[in-house]
Amino acid sequence: MICTVTVLNFTSTPEAFSTAEIIFGIIILALIAILIFIARLETIIDEQGIRARFFPFHINFRYFPWRSIKKINVRTYAPLQEYGGWGIRGFFGRGKAYNIKGNKGIQLLLNDEKHLLIGTQKPQEAENVLNYYTNNGFPTGNQL
Missing domain, CATH: 2.30.29 (PH-domain like)
Known part of the structure; x- marks a missing residue:
């Protein structure tokens, strides 16, 4: 939730991230979440x-x-x-x-x-x- 809010905040500024950078960031966060979820x-x-x-x-x-x-x-x-x-x-x-x-x-x-x-x-x-x-x-x- 915090990550989503942060991404939306950055996209509303004139120096917004490109779509590729946002997707890359979301993929990295998803991979980290998956690692945490499957860790045993x-x-x-x-x-x-x-x-x-x-x-x-x-x-x-x-x-x-x-x-x-x-x-x-x-x-x-x-x-x-x-x-x-x-x-x-x-x-x-x-x-x-x-x-x-x-x-x-x-x-x-x-x-x-x-x-x-x-x-x-x-x-x-x-x-x-x-x-x-x-x-x-x-x-x-x-x-x-």
């Missing part, structure tokens, strides 16, 4: 490790084997304060975050001391699965 964060936790994909920005899953994870837990976080918002984030020296909405996530501390937070809408389910693998031991014996 997929997480798989199994006996091999954790896989995460932020579609359509990641075509393939990012793989984090258990042996590469030093510490892991489900936690509540502040998306704006800690990571500057939602999406693929890596600002403010707090590590990287993949999140779409909400304030719950799976926090990983990797063996190379890098931090990664993967947002989740199913924190209890994620915690149950992580507890299952913790209680049954990781292949490397890492403690959570």
